[in-house]
Every structure is written in C-alpha cells, then in structure tokens.
Amino acid sequence: MSTKLEQIVREATIEVEAVNKKENRPLYQKRVPIFPKRAVGEFRRLKWLIMITTLSIYYLVPFIRWDRGPGAPDQAVLIDFPANRFYFFFIELWPQEVYYITGILIVAALALFFFTTLFGRVWCGYTCPQTVWTDLFIAVERWIEGDRNARIKLHRAKWSIEKVWKYTLKHTLWILIGVATGGAWVFYFADAPTLFVDLFTLQADMTAYVFVGMFTGTTYVLGGLSREQVCIYMCPWPRIQAAMMDEDSLQVTYRTDRGEPRGHARKAPDDLDKKVVGDCIDCKQCVVVCPMGIDIRDGSQLECINCALCIDACNGIMDKMGTPRGLIGYDTDANLARRIQGKPEKFHLLRMRTIMYAMSIVAVCGFMVYLLANRSPLDLNVLRDRNPIFVQLSDGSIRNGYTIKILNKHRNQRQFEITVTGLKFNELKVNDIKSVGPAPVIDVKGDSLRSVHLFLSVDESTLKSSSEPIAIIITDIESGLSVSNESVFLGPDK
Amino acid sequence: MAGNPRKDEISGVDTTGHEWDGIEELNNPLPRWWLWVLYVSIIWSVIYWIFMPAWPGISDYTRGTLGYSQRNEVQMELAEVKASRAGLDEKILTSSLEDITSDTSLNQYALAAGKAAFGDNCSGCHGSGAQGAKGYPNLNDDHWLWGGSLDDIHYTITYGIRSTHDDTRFNDMTAFLTDEMLEKDEISDVAEYVLSLSGTSSDVEAVSRGESIFVDNCVACHDEGGIGNRELGAPNLSDKLWLFGGDKKTVVQSISYGRKGVMPTWETRLDPVTIKALSIYIHSLGGGE
Numbered sequence: 001m002s003t004k005l006e007q008i009v010r011e012a013t014i015e016v017e018a019v020n021k022k023e024n025r026p027l028y029q030k031r032v033p034i035f036p037k038r039a040v041g042e043f044r045r046l047k048w049l050i051m052i053t054t055l056s057i058y059y060l061v062p063f064i065r066w067d068r069g070p071g072a073p074d075q076a077v078l079i080d081f082p083a084n085r086f087y088f089f090f091i092e093l094w095p096q097e098v099y100y101i102t103g104i105l106i107v108a109a110l111a112l113f114f115f116t117t118l119f120g121r122v123w124c125g126y127t128c129p130q131t132v133w134t135d136l137f138i139a140v141e142r143w144i145e146g147d148r149n150a151r152i153k154l155h156r157a158k159w160s161i162e163k164v165w166k167y168t169l170k171h172t173l174w175i176l177i178g179v180a181t182g183g184a185w186v187f188y189f190a191d192a193p194t195l196f197v198d199l200f201t202l203q204a205d206m207t208a209y210v211f212v213g214m215f216t217g218t219t220y221v222l223g224g225l226s227r228e229q230v231c232i233y234m235c236p237w238p239r240i241q242a243a244m245m246d247e248d249s250l251q252v253t254y255r256t257d258r259g260e261p262r263g264h265a266r267k268a269p270d271d272l273d274k275k276v277v278g279d280c281i282d283c284k285q286c287v288v289v290c291p292m293g294i295d296i297r298d299g300s301q302l303e304c305i306n307c308a309l310c311i312d313a314c315n316g317i318m319d320k321m322g323t324p325r326g327l328i329g330y331d332t333d334a335n336l337a338r339r340i341q342g343k344p345e346k347f348h349l350l351r352m353r354t355i356m357y358a359m360s361i362v363a364v365c366g367f368m369v370y371l372l373a374n375r376s377p378l379d380l381n382v383l384r385d386r387n388p389i390f391v392q393l394s395d396g397s398i399r400n401g402y403t404i405k406i407l408n409k410h411r412n413q414r415q416f417e418i419t420v421t422g423l424k425f426n427e428l429k430v431n432d433i434k435s436v437g438p439a440p441v442i443d444v445k446g447d448s449l450r451s452v453h454l455f456l457s458v459d460e461s462t463l464k465s466s467s468e469p470i471a472i473i474i475t476d477i478e479s480g481l482s483v484s485n486e487s488v489f490l491g492p493d494k
Numbered sequence: 495m496a497g498n499p500r501k502d503e504i505s506g507v508d509t510t511g512h513e514w515d516g517i518e519e520l521n522n523p524l525p526r527w528w529l530w531v532l533y534v535s536i537i538w539s540v541i542y543w544i545f546m547p548a549w550p551g552i553s554d555y556t557r558g559t560l561g562y563s564q565r566n567e568v569q570m571e572l573a574e575v576k577a578s579r580a581g582l583d584e585k586i587l588t589s590s591l592e593d594i595t596s597d598t599s600l601n602q603y604a605l606a607a608g609k610a611a612f613g614d615n616c617s618g619c620h621g622s623g624a625q626g627a628k629g630y631p632n633l634n635d636d637h638w639l640w641g642g643s644l645d646d647i648h649y650t651i652t653y654g655i656r657s658t659h660d661d662t663r664f665n666d667m668t669a670f671l672t673d674e675m676l677e678k679d680e681i682s683d684v685a686e687y688v689l690s691l692s693g694t695s696s697d698v699e700a701v702s703r704g705e706s707i708f709v710d711n712c713v714a715c716h717d718e719g720g721i722g723n724r725e726l727g728a729p730n731l732s733d734k735l736w737l738f739g740g741d742k743k744t745v746v747q748s749i750s751y752g753r754k755g756v757m758p759t760w761e762t763r764l765d766p767v768t769i770k771a772l773s774i775y776i777h778s779l780g781g782g783e
C-alpha cells in the first residue's frame with residue numbers, strides 16, 4: 001500500500017453518518033436538513049440533460065403553433081375549457097371523448113410499471129417532477145451558498161449580513177422558479193402568447209393569477225422546503241412500486257460482495273492489494289451526495305429514489321484508488337446471489353411480467369390508434385322521451401318523441417338528412433322544421449352540436465308489440481357519411 | 495384508565511398515562527404541520543368572527559363587518575340572472591309568437607323558460623309530461639278543444655276556461671238528465687250514437703234511434719257527425735281521444751250531468767313573457783298547429 005493511496009483515502013474520507021440512517025431512523029422525527037454534495041460523473045450529466053429536456057418541453061410546448069384553419073385556435077396543445085375542447089397537434093377531442101385521455105393515462109401507468117419492472121425506480125430518479133424541480137432548487141442553492149461544507153457552515157452560522165442576503169437571494173430565486181412553473185401551467189389553458197402579455201400587463205383573468213399563485217406556492221414548498229420529505233412521507237409510489245419489482249429489476253445497489261469488509265484500507269493498508277479487504281474504503285462520499293440523506297450501503301431502502309448520484313460519487317473514488325468502477329451501480333438481486341455462488345451474471349429482460357406489461361401497452365395503444373383512425377367526424381345521440389312514454393293521436397295513431405343530438409365535428413356547416421327505419425311511419429316530423437317531408441333535413445353549424453326533437457307516428461295496427469326496435473339514421477348530405485343509432489318505439493300493451 | 499405517565503423503555507418516550515386493557519399511548523408530540531394548521535385555523539376563525547356572521551344571540555346574531563348573508567347573495571345572483579336575461583325577455587315581450595319560434599336562439603330560450611314554468615304552474619293538473627289525466631287534457635296530442643295554434647294556446651293560458659276572467663273561454667255543456675231534457679233511455683241511445691262516430695258501438699238499433707236525438711239536441715254545438723266546434727270549445731266526438739273517457743258509462747255520465755272543467759286565468763299570476771314562453775313550449779310538445 002503506497003502512501004499515495006493512503007493520502008487519497010484520507011482526503012476523500014468524511015466522518016459523517018447518513019441523516020436518514022437505516023438503524024436510527026425513528027418513526028417520529030423532525031426534519032433534519034440535508035446538504036447534498038455536488039456529484040460529478042456520467043449519471044449527473046445524464047440527469048442535467050434530462051432536466052433540460054423535460055423542463056424545455058414543459059415551458060416551450062404551449063408556444064408551439066399548429067394551424068387548424070380560421071376560427072380555431074392555433075395552439076398545438078391546448079385545453080380549452082370555455083369551448084370544451086382539447087387540442088393536441090392534429091387531434092381535437094370533444095368532452096364525449098375523454099376516453100382517449102383515459103387511454104393515455106392507462107398507457108402512462110402501464111409504461112411506468114413496465115420500466116419499473118425492468119429498471120427499478122427510473123421514473124423517481126430521473127423524470128419525476130419532484131426530483132427534477134428539487135434538483136433544480138438544490139442547484140440554485142449550491143450556486144448561491146456553495147457546496148456542502150459551505151452550506152453547512154452557513155446554516156450553523158449566526159445571522160449575519162452575508163447569511164441574510166444569501167438566504168434572501170436563494171428564496172427569491174426559488175419563488176421565481178415557482179412563478180415560472182405556475183406561469184407555464186396556465187399557458188396550456190389559454191392562448192399562450194396572448195396570456196403571456198396579459199399576465200405581465202395585469203390584464204389576465206383572475207383564475208390565471210390564482211393558479212400561478214397556487215403553483216408558485218406548491219413548487220416552492222415541495223421543491224425548496226419539503227424535498228425528500230415528499231418522497232419519503234407523501235408519495236404513495238415508493239410503497240406501490242415494490243409490487244412491480246422482482247429479483248431481476250435493476251436497482252442502484254452497493255455491491256456488498258465486492259465492497260465488504262469495508263474501510264480496512266486505512267486500518268490495514270497492506271491488505272488492500274491482497275484483496276483480503278473489500279473495495280469500499282468507507283470514505284462516505286456516497287452518503288454525502290445523497291439527496292435523500294441515506295446510506296446506500298444499508299441495502300435497498302424505500303427512501304432511495306435511485307437517482308444514481310452515489311454511483312457517480314463512488315466511481316470517482318474507485319478511479320482514484322485504481323480499483324474498477326461499479327462498486328455502486330445498477331445491479332439486480334438475482335445477480336448478487338449468482339456472484340456469491342460464483343456463477344456468471346445474467347440479465348433477464350424477457351420475464352413474464354415485462355412481456356405482459358409490454359403486450360398490454362401495445363394492446364391499449366393499438367386500440368387507441370384504431371379508435372382515432374376511425375374517429376367519425378359525425379356523431380349522433382338519441383334520447384327517447386319518457387314522459388309521456390307515447391301519445392295517442394285523434395286518429396288513433398301512436399306517436400313517440402325523441403331528442404336527437406347531432407355532433408358536427410367538421411369546421412363548416414353541414415346539412416343532415418334524418419331517416420328512420422324499422423316501422424312504417426305515418427309521419428316524421430322535426431319540431432322546429434316547418435316543412436315536413438319524408439326525410440327532414442336540418443342544418444348543423446360547424447364544430448358544434450345541435451339538439452332537435454323528432455316525432456314519429458305509426459298506425460296502432462302496425463305495432464306488433466308494445467316495444468318495437470327502430471334505427472335513427474342521419475346522413476351528411478355533403479359527404480354521404482351516415483351514422484345510425486338504435487332505439488325503440490313504444491306503444492300500448494298488446 | 496388514567497394512570498401516571500411513565501417512560502416507555504423501548505421507544506424512550508413518555509406515555510400519556512392512559513391505558514386500555516394493557517394498551518398504552520405514547521405521548522409523542524403532534525406533527526408540526528398539523529399543529530400549524532391548527533394555529534392558523536384558530537387565527538382564521540377569529541378573523542372570520544369579525545368579518546362574517548358568526549355568533550348566535552337570543553334574537554339576533556353577530557352580523558360581521560362585511561354584512562354578508564346568503565339571502566343577499568341569492569338575491570344578487572337572481573338579479574344578475576334577471577339582468578342577463580333582460581335582453582331576451584324584452585325581445586320575447588315585443589315579438590310575435592311566430593317570430594319568436596323562427597328565431598332559433600330565442601326559441602330555445604323560450605322553450606327552456608316555458609318548460610320550467612310548466613313544471614311550476616301547470617304540471618299539477620296536466621302532469622309533469624303534459625300527458626294530462628281524466629278531465630285534464632293531454633297537451634301532447636293533436637286534439638284541441640279551443641284550438642292548437644300558438645295564438646289559441648296563448649289565449650287559453652291567459653284567460654282560462656270557465657275562469658273568473660271576463661274574457662274567459664266559456665261554454666256550458668247541458669246536463670240533459672239533471673235539466674230533464676232527455677230521458678234515461680234516450681241518453682243511452684244518443685250515447686250509443688256518439689260511440690258509433692268513432693266506431694266503438696255495436697248496437698245498430700240504438701244508434702239509429704240516437705241519431706235523431708243527436709240531431710235535435712247536440713248538433714248545434716258538436717256539429718253534424720260530432721266533429722266538434724272549436725269556436726265554442728265543443729269537442730270532436732268522432733276521434734279516438736276522450737277527455738273524460740270513451741266507455742259507454744262515462745259518455746252517459748257526461749250527457750246526463752254535463753262537464754264543467756275549469757282552467758284558471760294566468761294573466762294575473764304570470765308575467766306576459768312567461769305566458770308567451772309557456773305557449774311556445776306547449777305548442778312544441780307535438781300537437782301544435
């Protein structure tokens with residue numbers, strides 16, 4: 001053991017205990033502040049990249065334009081509450097079609113299960129908004145107050161001008177980030193460029209300010225003040241995800257088989273070369289970078305969000321020590337067992353549950369695409385009058401009434417012909433159409449719904465039973481497209 | 495139950511001293527956020543007492559400096575609704591019924607208002623679906639005593655039938671038995687004749703005897719062949735619809751004692767806009783002419 005290595009060990013070692021150490025983690029405890037040290041390495045770079053990508057998507061998407069022709073909003077992604085429409089690039093959804101949103105949510109949930117089964121908590125570690133924003137808030141904190149030691153020092157120091165201005169600056173920036181978060185949120189619900197100007201000129205709707213305010217508050221509190229508390233105490237996902245994982249799921253793992261017995265490097269430096277001691281030099285770099293304040297070497301824990309920063313920290317140490325990287329790394333329980341037994345490592349990507357999740361995702365996506373591809377620009381709803389159920393007319397014939405709702409999803413006004421099959425009708429009459437012909441024609445404005453009342457009457461003798469099936473058909477005269485809806489014609493008991 | 499607090503060995507926390515069948519309670523402090531919510535709620539309630547109605551008294555209550563009351567709120571909302579409708583109401587008031595029905599949005603508004611007014615004022619007799627009952631006309635069908643055009647309906651609603659209004663629609667079906675104008679068997683014969691008009695009589699002899707009685711006594715109002723006369727509000731007896739019932743017993747009863755159904759005048763109870771809306775709504779039910 002060279003003195004050089006000894007020196008590295010000495011320099012790298014920090015005598016700390018994890019804030020949320022497994023053994024002394026009481027059920028009941030006040031929050032102890034965590035000052036994560038800056039990590040350097042490939043995972044940290046990947047996380048920066050993901051943060052930039054996800055935040056850019058969040059902030060920029062409302063500003064993407066999409067031409068839908070005159071009279072329609074040109075915002076690519078827009079939830080238009082007043083007009084009851086949801087726009088997503090080439091897709092335009094009506095409130096009746098929320099099942100597409102349901103579909104998207106189902107796919108999202110299945111995808112989450114799928115990735116969790118394969119790669120563990122990658123959602124938590126890289127893309128969860130709580131992680132992304134907390135990471136951003138910590139970056140701001142580090143930028144103003146310095147790295148871990150400086151922050152601890154400042155935290156412990158008495159109030160001074162320096163402490164006041166640094167803290168003020170930090171909280172101001174945090175609140176500004178919150179404002180920007182809430183600000184971007186409301187852009188999804190109104191024309192973004194207009195609202196942008198309105199927000200600053202104080203002309204926007206009160207609701208917009210209320211929502212900006214709410215999101216400012218939650219972002220500031222969750223990202224700045226609560227941080228790991230959200231993951232540990234508030235979020236249900238850490239509890240649920242355990243059900244998706246098995247011994248073949250990748251997790252950020254301290255490879256005990258390689259690291260233990262730890263820390264002997266300092267006590268018996270000469271053994272290091274002989275591999276009598278493990279590779280872990282007990283420097284605790286993995287502990288100090290952890291934003292959750294835990295020690296990964298205690299094994300897999302609910303608190304660990306799998307952010308992979310401890311991997312970076314440890315890899316740095318391994319490089320300096322000249323030992324191979326990956327003492328902490330993505331590993332599976334199965335492989336740990338195999339290594340201990342002296343067998344080669346093996347990754348099972350194809351497992352029952354991954355196959356099932358993947359198939360479900362494909363099935364739901366396929367179904368959605370099918371629905372979307374066959375989405376009719378025309379829709380019909382028929383409601384039978386129930387009060388009275390039927391009406392007898394003076395010539396003895398029986399009349400039924402129906403409220404029919406025609407949805408014209410075209411942008412222009414269309415004419416629809418109404419025909420009914422199933423019985424021989426004496427009369428087909430739409431209440432607000434004066435001219436009564438064999439097939440009434442009604443106009444429906446573009447992108448709108450029209451509800452009309454339809455009266456059908458038949459000779460009582462033609463009714464074979466008290467309930468006869470009929471079909472109401474509307475046909476778009478311009479395109480010839482027709483939609484049919486089944487209903488019944490009711491009469492007196494036979 | 496209550497005992498002395500002691501230190502719990504395992505957790506190192508004091509107990510509250512409460513004990514139930516050997517189960518004790520640790521005296522852990524409340525979660526901070528919970529406490530803070532409690533404090534904020536207390537402060538909030540004090541502020542609330544100052545500004546809002548809060549404490550009951552013997553005959554009154556503390557009203558709060560903002561002078562808020564839910565009754566005012568409702569009144570304000572109603573006034574707002576009224577104001578928002580003023581334009582439409584004005585238009586309905588000044589337009590003819592025909593014009594209202596040919597203006598889609600105005601028609602829609604009138605139909606909705608009419609439907610609500612019908613539920614409040616008319617459904618008691620005519621039924622919630624305007625389907626009527628014995629003695630109360632079904633307003634969905636195409637049989638009208640006094641006419642089914644928009645104006646006819648409007649007149650009937652405004653002035654009523656046999657109502658207290660001077661301009662009321664009025665007729666008087668003679669009570670042929672009470673007034674001793676026909677004998678019982680004559681009434682039976684004429685009833686057979688009336689039933690034959692809609693093809694529900696089987697007694698050919700009685701029908702032919704009844705025909706001459708009908709010509710002498712009934713044609714003046716019900717017209718030849720019993721087709722009725724809307725000018726007089728005399729119902730069509732030859733169709734399939736009966737206000738009081740089309741079996742022989744009921745028809746005999748109608749001829750013997752007369753029928754004197756009453757529809758009140760709504761002129762004094764409803765405003766002109768509502769009456770117009772009602773007329774349009776009833777006209778739209780399917781029988782409108």
Ligand code: SF4
Nearest residue numbers: 280281283284286314
């Ligand atoms: S696991 Fe790596 S970073 Fe953690 S104490 Fe051991 S050597 Fe240091």
Ligand code: SF4
Nearest residue numbers: 290304305307308310
């Ligand atoms: S233990 Fe490692 S992976 Fe887990 S939260 Fe801490 S730094 Fe991230």
